[in-house]
Amino acid sequence: MYRKLILENGVRLVTERIPTLKSVTVGIWVNAGSRDEQPAQAGYSHFIEHMFFKGTTSRSATDISREIDALGGEMNAFTTRETTTFYVKVLDQHLPKALDLLSDLLHRSKFAPKDIEKEKQVVLEEIRMVQDDPEDLVQELHTGQVMGRHPLGRPILGRATTIGALRRQDLLDYVDARYQPQEIVVAVAGSFDQRALERTIAREFGRRRPSSQQSHVRRAPDLLGGVVMQRKQLEQVHLCIGMKGISAGHPDRYAAYVLNSVLGGSVSSRLFQEVREKRGLAYSIYSFLSGYSDGGTITVYAGTRQKEVERVLDVIRREIRRMAANSITRDELKRTKDQMKGSLMLSLESSHSRMNKLAKDEMIKGKRTSLDDMTRAIDAVTSKQMERVAQELLDEQAMAVTGLGPLSARQLQLSR
Incomplete structure (x- = not known):
């Protein structure tokens, strides 16, 4: 209750x-x-x-x-x-x-x-x-x-x-x-x-009296693209590819969760299957959402050999481009919805996870979102909504690429 x-x-x-x-x-x-x-x-x-x-x-x-x-x-x-x-x-x-x-x-x-x-x-x-x-x-x-x-x-x-x-x-x-x-x-x-x-x-x-001073005001971020490289003597090159995301309480957040899951958020995702399972180009590759109160990002991470940097970036860009153009299939949408609902229910089986959800709901929206509300919101995500969200977020022209390791600027620049 x-x-x-x-x-x-x-x-x-x-x-x-x-x-x-x-x-x-x-x-x-x-x-x-x-x-x-x-x-x-x-x-x-x-x-x-x-x-x-x-x-x-x-x-x-x-x-x-x-x-x-x-x-x-x-x-x-x-x-x-x-x-x-x-x-x-x-x-x-x-x-x-x-x-x-x-x-x-x-x-x-x-x-x-x-x-x-x-x-x-x-x-x-x-x-x-x-x-x-x-x-x-x-x-x-x-x-x-x-x-x-x-x-x-x-x-x-x-x-x-x-x-x-x-x-x-x-x-x-x-x-x-x-x-x-x-x-x-x-x-x-x-x-x-x-x-x-x-x-x-x-x-x-309840004893401390509130101050009369104004609460701090936050300024929404403007996201930047481009290429940044830092050379470092490592066994691998570590890459991040970033795009625009959405805020934590955005109406399209469930569609963005689906998008991320299909792109690189699980072992059945497109990036994991294409980069690791089919080509063996990386051991670790995944994507994740970062949602703040007034903005957010989608980030893809990959660690690979120095000689495979261009190939990895090309595969990542191709999958992003393909998803932006064609969104996801009906089978992917249904499978991801089922996976999300199952993970959600399992994640809320402890008092600790329930406490986290209570607090985040209050801080983001000022009210609770029930488990039934969340499953209904997941079910309500449509193919048409997915197409719109994919086109809005997966903008290759605004992409940011960061590289760390034994690489040259030419490798990152050519990949763009």
Whole structure:
């Protein structure tokens, strides 16, 4: 059973009670991510996520770890370009302790100077890890290429210079500005008592008064095409090919999901079958959608031998061109719809996945989309809609190509 409650200070509570489960997952979602940072603040959102686990006025970092372990639970956090999330999954009997812990982290973290200096080194190592992972690195380079100077193009982790220069007061000011009650969604899914939960949430999260300052305003991105290459001594060349996508809440999103699945979103997709299975040109090739509140992208990734770069790009472009011209077959449409509905149902079998869906629905649309609504929307995708969406999104002239590895600019230029 779904319920939504807005506290007096603006914090939104969205819940789905599932009595058949023994677990419950609580997520604190903040409408602030890397795109909301100024250039000199690059990496603050992610760094703050780390600092919330480094000790509060009543718990040390060790106390926090031991407490969640003693409950047999799971606690973690993640930062995206638009949100920062903290969550705990526990047995339903431990929900009050989990809420007390999350409230303590959110409202009473110390941000001790010595912990900040130590965590700078941890985050700098995290940045170096991306530099050492070519698949991650080429996708980061590609995002920067497509988004240009827009904040969505900056790395979520920030840059070594901004991380090294940050100060405690900078972080506290950022939290004060971005972690306003009206920007927070508390999502709870699993087994719990509704009335007791609402009382606890009001007590733990309803006390902070909202600020009178205006919420941050986001600017929609203008996507860029072209070719970018970075030479690096690697065993493979890593490629990203990007095109225009759609926003997370767009009316055509289900058609875009179908389009991506047929193009490269599964092992039965056209790109996987053509590039890997038929020609053996790559071990890893796939496509994915990135949807934001005001725009999005479709990206194809492939890793291949240096001598096969032109062939791989030619096959990818040919499949994109063919799909833009002819969309997909009726058999592909039916098969992909069935696959999407099956994956959707399987993905929502845990309290954690239900919590994620509750929060995303609220942050994107301000209301819940039921499983029945989603399956009906998938079924409603038509061949005519697919043709239109394919023509709108798969624009070869606006394509962006990013290459990383032992290659020459000529290889990428000739492929265009």
